[in-house]
Amino acid sequence: MKCPRCSSNDDKVLESRQNKDGSSIRRRRECLRCGYRFTSYEKIEEKPIIVIKKDGSEQSFDIRKVERGVRTSTEKLKIPAGTIEKLLNAIEDEVVEKSGHERRISSTEIGEATLRQLYKVSKVAYVRFASVYRQFNDLGKFISEIEHIANSVDED
Ligand SMILES: [Zn+2]
Secondary structure, rough: OOOOOOOOOEEEEEEEEOOOOOOOEEEEEEEOOOOOOEEEEEEEEOOOOOOEOOOOOEEEOOOHHHHHHHHHOOOOOOOHHHHHHHHHHHHHHHHHHHOOOOOEEEEEHHHHHHHHHHHOOOOOHHHHHHHHHHOOOOOHHHHHHHHHHHHHHHOO
């Protein structure tokens, strides 16, 4: 697979993981030339998961978009790479589960799944993600949102 940084085709696979319903394989790769680590996402099933956005438009689900948001939110927090991988795996599983046979899910549900997982890992990352990806009209709403999610985490 072509390295996104140096375009070399030599890489090694660090980790492969098939999602719960077997529809995709995600591989964590390391470029043998420049050492850059990247993720490839291979769909096994033809039918993609469709994400319905707030404005009603649709696009196919791409875990890399979630990954970008997660990486931005966890920047400089010294969260181990393995923890982030697990978090992304958990989000992906949740997306697959919630999209069901219809294979459709709203972007809001993906955002909420991401928030729940981030909350478990880092409160700072959670607040960062929430403030960037969600619109909170006032502080009260923001705080009640945090409490609501904190409660739903406790119920797990
Ligand atoms: Zn490279």
